[in-house]
Amino acid sequence: MRTTLDTYPASHPGSPRFDPTRVRPVPGGTQSRSSFVGSDSILSDDQDLHLLRRATFGPTPTLLADIRQRGAATWLDEQLQPAQIDDAAMDSLLRRYTLISAPLSQLLSLTEPRLASTQLVAATFARQVWSKRQLFEVMVDFWSNHFNVFTPHVATYITKPIEDRSVIRPNALGRFEDLLLASAKSPAMLAWLNNEDSQKDEPNENYGRELLQLYTVSPAAGYSEADVLNSARILTGRSTDDLGSFLYKKDSHHVGTVKVMTWSSANASATGGMAVGDSYLRYLARHEQTAHALSRKLAIRFVSDDPPPALVEMLAGVYLDGGTAIVPWLRALFESPEFAAAVGRKTRRPTEDIIVTARVLGLQPPTTGVKPIGTLVADCGRMGQPPLGEFEVTGYSDVASGWYSVSATLGLCNLHRSIARGYPKTLPRPELSTLLAGPAMATHGAMVDRLSVALTGQTLRTDHRNALLAYAGMTASQTYNQASVNLWLADLTEMVLDSPYLKLR
Amino acid sequence: MNPQGGVPACLMSTESRVLAAAETVSAELGAQKKLWDRGFTRRRLLAGAGMVAVASIGSQLVTTKHAYAAAGTSNGKTLVTVFLRGGMDGLATVVPRNNPTYIEARGTIGIPTSTLLNLDSTFGMHPSCAPLYPLWQSGKLGMVHAVGSPSSDRDHFASQARMEKGEDTATIPSGWLDRALLLAGPGTTFRAVSEGNTVAASLQGDNDTVAMQGIGALVFTNPAPNLASSLSALYTGLDNPIEGLMETAIAAVAAATPIRATPPGPATGAVYSVDSFGTAMADIARLIKADAGLRVATVDFGGWDLHTNAGVWDDGDQKNFLADFSKTMAAFATDIGSHMADVTVVTMSEFGRRLEMNGSGGTDHGFGGLMFLMGGMVRGGRMHGDWPGLETLDHGDLTIANDYRDILSEVAQKTLNLGNVSTLFPRYTAVPKGVMV
Numbered sequence: 001m002r003t004t005l006d007t008y009p010a011s012h013p014g015s016p017r018f019d020p021t022r023v024r025p026v027p028g029g030t031q032s033r034s035s036f037v038g039s040d041s042i043l044s045d046d047q048d049l050h051l052l053r054r055a056t057f058g059p060t061p062t063l064l065a066d067i068r069q070r071g072a073a074t075w076l077d078e079q080l081q082p083a084q085i086d087d088a089a090m091d092s093l094l095r096r097y098t099l100i101s102a103p104l105s106q107l108l109s110l111t112e113p114r115l116a117s118t119q120l121v122a123a124t125f126a127r128q129v130w131s132k133r134q135l136f137e138v139m140v141d142f143w144s145n146h147f148n149v150f151t152p153h154v155a156t157y158i159t160k161p162i163e164d165r166s167v168i169r170p171n172a173l174g175r176f177e178d179l180l181l182a183s184a185k186s187p188a189m190l191a192w193l194n195n196e197d198s199q200k201d202e203p204n205e206n207y208g209r210e211l212l213q214l215y216t217v218s219p220a221a222g223y224s225e226a227d228v229l230n231s232a233r234i235l236t237g238r239s240t241d242d243l244g245s246f247l248y249k250k251d252s253h254h255v256g257t258v259k260v261m262t263w264s265s266a267n268a269s270a271t272g273g274m275a276v277g278d279s280y281l282r283y284l285a286r287h288e289q290t291a292h293a294l295s296r297k298l299a300i301r302f303v304s305d306d307p308p309p310a311l312v313e314m315l316a317g318v319y320l321d322g323g324t325a326i327v328p329w330l331r332a333l334f335e336s337p338e339f340a341a342a343v344g345r346k347t348r349r350p351t352e353d354i355i356v357t358a359r360v361l362g363l364q365p366p367t368t369g370v371k372p373i374g375t376l377v378a379d380c381g382r383m384g385q386p387p388l389g390e391f392e393v394t395g396y397s398d399v400a401s402g403w404y405s406v407s408a409t410l411g412l413c414n415l416h417r418s419i420a421r422g423y424p425k426t427l428p429r430p431e432l433s434t435l436l437a438g439p440a441m442a443t444h445g446a447m448v449d450r451l452s453v454a455l456t457g458q459t460l461r462t463d464h465r466n467a468l469l470a471y472a473g474m475t476a477s478q479t480y481n482q483a484s485v486n487l488w489l490a491d492l493t494e495m496v497l498d499s500p501y502l503k504l505r
Numbered sequence: 506m507n508p509q510g511g512v513p514a515c516l517m518s519t520e521s522r523v524l525a526a527a528e529t530v531s532a533e534l535g536a537q538k539k540l541w542d543r544g545f546t547r548r549r550l551l552a553g554a555g556m557v558a559v560a561s562i563g564s565q566l567v568t569t570k571h572a573y574a575a576a577g578t579s580n581g582k583t584l585v586t587v588f589l590r591g592g593m594d595g596l597a598t599v600v601p602r603n604n605p606t607y608i609e610a611r612g613t614i615g616i617p618t619s620t621l622l623n624l625d626s627t628f629g630m631h632p633s634c635a636p637l638y639p640l641w642q643s644g645k646l647g648m649v650h651a652v653g654s655p656s657s658d659r660d661h662f663a664s665q666a667r668m669e670k671g672e673d674t675a676t677i678p679s680g681w682l683d684r685a686l687l688l689a690g691p692g693t694t695f696r697a698v699s700e701g702n703t704v705a706a707s708l709q710g711d712n713d714t715v716a717m718q719g720i721g722a723l724v725f726t727n728p729a730p731n732l733a734s735s736l737s738a739l740y741t742g743l744d745n746p747i748e749g750l751m752e753t754a755i756a757a758v759a760a761a762t763p764i765r766a767t768p769p770g771p772a773t774g775a776v777y778s779v780d781s782f783g784t785a786m787a788d789i790a791r792l793i794k795a796d797a798g799l800r801v802a803t804v805d806f807g808g809w810d811l812h813t814n815a816g817v818w819d820d821g822d823q824k825n826f827l828a829d830f831s832k833t834m835a836a837f838a839t840d841i842g843s844h845m846a847d848v849t850v851v852t853m854s855e856f857g858r859r860l861e862m863n864g865s866g867g868t869d870h871g872f873g874g875l876m877f878l879m880g881g882m883v884r885g886g887r888m889h890g891d892w893p894g895l896e897t898l899d900h901g902d903l904t905i906a907n908d909y910r911d912i913l914s915e916v917a918q919k920t921l922n923l924g925n926v927s928t929l930f931p932r933y934t935a936v937p938k939g940v941m942v
Contacts, residue, residue, distance in 0.1 A: 042743060209660060347747055384702030393662050397703075400746060405703050405716040406723065409754040413736070414726045467738035471731060491729065499739045503747055 041344025043504055044458040048072055050343050051334065052457075053505040054302050055079060056134035058356030059457050063134075076334060080173065080327050082133035090131045093365045097123040100161050104244055107158040117152030120161040122370060124387045125351070125377050129358045130365060139172040139326070140164075142301055144388060147183050147215060148395035149192045151388040159188035159244050160388070176294065176324040177285035180215065184281055187240040193393070196239040198232060200254035208232030210393055212260075216284040218293035223261055230258045234265075234280050237273045248274050261287075285324050291316035295329075297398070302333055304345035305399040311338040344504045347400035350383035350408050352505070357419055357497055360455045364428045372424035379415055383408045416497035420490050432489050444469060445476030447485055451492060456501040468495055580922040582847040582882075583793055585802045586682065586707065587782075589830070590665065591810030593854035594868060595875025596903060597823050599648055599888070602629045606895040610861040614868070616818045624648075628888055632818065633828040636835035637877075644885040645838065645845065647940060651873035651893050651906040657856050659870040661810070664855035668909060669706035671930045679710030681913065681929050682801050686712045688923045693798035694753070694760040700785035705803035713753045719788045721769075723761035733758065764795040775840035778829035782806040786833050790840040793848060800921060806830065809854060813865040834879060846881035849920040849941075853909060859901050872902035876912055882919055882942050889940045911935050 043053070048067045052059035055076070067075045078084060094100065099107065099116040100123050107116050124144075131137050144164070151160045163186045171179035183189050190196045193207035208231035212223055223231075237253030240246060253273035257266055263283040267276045284290055295315035299307035311333075318332040319325075333339055348356060354376060366372050380386050384405060390396045397403065420432065435454040441447045448468050449459045460468065469476055472488035496502070601607050602618045621629025622638050628650070630638065640646035657664045671681030682705075686697055697714040699705040708714040717723060725732055733755045740751040771790065777783030785804045792799045808826065815823040838845055857874030873893070878885070890907035897904065914935035918926045919942070926935065 040744065205658075206660065209658070213663075344745070347745075401709065403703060404714070404746075404750050406750070406754045406757045407717040408702065409750055410723060410725065410758065414724075417727050461742075463741070464739050467735050470738075471729070471735040491727075494727070495735060495739065498736060500743050500745070500747060504743075504745065 043344035045343040049457045057128045058359040079135035082136035087132045113157040116158045116161045145395035149188045155191045156188040163188040180285045185246045198236045200236045203232035205232040217289040221289040227260045291319040303342045346505045351380040351385040362430045372426040375424040413498045417494045420494045441480045444474040444478040455496045584920045585850045587804045587852040589854040590807040593809040594858040612862045614815045634831040636831040647878045647885040649876040649890045653874045653905045680707035682707040683710030685917045689921045694756045695797040696800045698802045700804045723757045771840040775836040777836040778832045783833045786837045812867040815867045849880035852877040872899045873905045
């Protein structure tokens with residue numbers, strides 16, 4: 001049975017709490033961060049709820065009860081150590097996606113290698129909906145998008161699933177430096193950006209350029225075209241065998257002095273080319289401009305579409321001080337006053353909208369097989385955001401303006417209607433009536449409040465509450481009538497799913 | 506407010522009435538924007554200025570975010586831009602005839618002169634473009650060769666972004682078509698349409714662009730009569746741009762309803778290719794025929810990145826792509842019929858392809874590309890711009906003798922009647938090349 005939330009206190013006495021007034025020193029120290037003013041969002045500024053909206057793919061009544069009981073700090077500590085979280089049900093579901101963990105030898109023997117990638121796409125979505133390691137999945141999504149490799153693609157059918165399990169996931173909460181070095185040896189990446197074909201005489205600049213532009217320092221570092229060419233030269237030789245494994249081809253490696261910005265190497269031998277490349281990658285990972293570019297990107301993910309520069313500066317300092325470690329960087333973000341003040345400043349992208357819909361309605365994995373999960377994944381595609389499916393090397397936009405689609409806006413409204421009414425049919429879920437479980441409600445106003453809290457964690461602003469009631473031809477003070485509620489519950493649910501209370505996060 | 510001014514309402518079209526209303530509020534908006542920039546929020550603005558009343562007139566929505574620049578005079582004409590993504594091979598499409606350099610470099614994938622449709626003394630067109638040939642002959646179709654962005658780095662993504670933003674560095678937030686709309690002045694719901702999942706980069710910016718996958722998708726499956734008004738109420742007073750997005754979506758459903766009631770099929774003889782490009786162009790034609798107020802539309806046609814196995818003149822990917830492209834372009838011309846006088850279609854691609862065939866029977870990323878220009882205002886039946894020839898190349902590629910910004914500036918200015926267009930490509934002084942009548 002569902003737990004109703006309107007009985008939970010906003011703050012659980014005695015539990016360790018975030019202290020939003022705890023301000024970290026600003027590197028450089030000249031810019032005041034105390035003047036940052038929060039928005040007057042319609043979203044509740046309850047900090048537990050705020051944290052869940054950002055650090056997970058959507059608060060559920062269970063999650064909210066959990067964070068209330070244990071306190072946000074404890075909850076976050078646990079999320080930052082995902083291996084400590086029992087995720088047995090998820091693991092069990094993942095075993096149905098046999099190819100995402102299959103050894104390379106098995107993947108190579110597939111008659112339809114594409115299936116390895118389509119399984120990865122579906123499993124990615126399933127994990128976002130059902131994994132208890134929610135912040136981990138958010139960060140896997142963040143890094144997968146940062147090092148975007150369009151999936152499924154014929155060049156990476158079997159190597160992308162391997163990259164997911166051996167490059168992205170092991171490093172998602174580790175150190176960026178390790179992630180970058182692993183990515184620069186990942187067959188999927190090397191194929192996607194043509195580095196596998198790059199030759200010393202005629203280097204293919206694709207990967208060497210994006211390494212600077214997208215993955216590390218960004219154009220703000222002011223590197224030159226000569227730097228780009230040298231970047232490509234340094235990486236020549238990083239290739240693959242024909243079977244999907246990394247292979248350093250020393251005969252392809254450019255030998256001779258290379259210089260990129262303030263880094264240089266004599267690069268005197270072909271056999272030493274890997275070490276030279278790793279040294280270059282470490283330089284990039286620890287570059288001040290990388291710290292800045294990544295910190296801004298992280299703040300865009302978790303804080304707002306246009307994050308305060310002082311916050312970005314603070315995060316860049318934490319990133320560098322921590323030797324590119326991701327956990328302290330995230331912790332600093334979540335403990336910042338800018339984070340606390342940014343309630344309601346992010347918008348759910350289409351697939352995040354579908355995921356939160358599945359989560360708040362309590363959809364469960366199918367009892368056997370995975371087919372209906374694929375149905376929802378296809379819906380993600382129809383709404384413009386198939387998981388791992390951005391063709392542009394930049395990855396998906398993470399700001400609201402990248403997603404202003406009338407089709408998707410309407411499409412999601414229509415999809416909410418379908419899902420609220422039982423689609424996809426073979427995904428088990430509780431009856432909608434459990435959304436209203438709890439003590440008897442005296443009025444329709446109380447009913448709408450309970451429904452809103454069950455779906456969004458909060459009640460709606462009075463005018464919005466009244467709009468919802470009016471949609472069903474009800475008034476707030478009207479005596480609760482079970483027959484009317486039965487008639488309108490699906491419509492009201494759909495309307496809350498459509499509402500800005502779930503569109504914003 | 507008296508949006509009709511001195512003209513009796515009955516003599517004005519729906520669009521004219523909406524436009525007049527928009528003009529009335531544009532000055533007020535301009536003044537308010539200064540406050541807005543200082544953090545004066547939309548919610549407070551709406552509460553304070555009582556502007557909700559202009560949000561909707563009839564079934565069409567005034568685009569309220571546009572008119573901060575001096576509004577131009579909308580002339581009821583339409584610019585359709587087609588982005589051929591992946592690097593379209595201009596040298597396989599409009600081919601230098603009897604050119605020994607071309608013949609040698611292209612090897613087995615070269616298009617033999619004997620198969621070409623004769624364009625002029627220098628060029629012939631790929632035989633798969635035959636559906637376009639009558640348009641060339643009747644002066645409705647012209648081409649620009651060796652065209653592109655001189656700062657192209659042969660990178661798909663950067664080059665596309667550069668071309669769509671209209672800036673060398675692509676750091677400018679708005680797209681060039683968004684800036685064109687600023688100059689064109691206010692309009693209605695379907696004033697700017699991106700066919701696809703998201704608003705094209707060229708249309709990102711201040712204007713409310715309807716990004717859609719066909720007008721058929723603009724529908725609420727929920728039949729409840731008060732769904733739209735309830736949603737609208739739920740999206741009131743948010744101090745967030747999603748408020749405007751939902752407004753636009755709701756307005757688009759309303760505006761699409763009468764259009765969807767018109768016969769959906771293309772005109773007799775208009776047969777589009779069965780692919781997303783054909784579907785999108787048919788949809789654009791429908792909006793034009795319905796006089797929906799469409800000013801700017803973007804359509805994508807991807808997949809031109811033929812690094813391997815491009816095929817030969819009468820078989821393979823290159824031939825198939827050009828055949829599908831030509832079929833749909835010609836179908837569009839047939840479909841819109843007499844509206845052709847008020848429509849310009851311009852195609853672009855991020856770059857052309859290398860002159861020499863590579864080791865895989867394809868071509869690698871090149872430099873100078875090709876643009877098609879189609880419509881009643883186009884100076885058709887001729888090749889435009891300079892032709893640099895194949896003797897002097899840029900890293901093995903056709904050079905860029907014609908800057909894409911010269912072409913797009915002139916096309917937008919003439920089609921949309923824009924006046925001074927220096928803001929379209931702010932870091933470049935565009936020079937008209939006489940591609941438009």
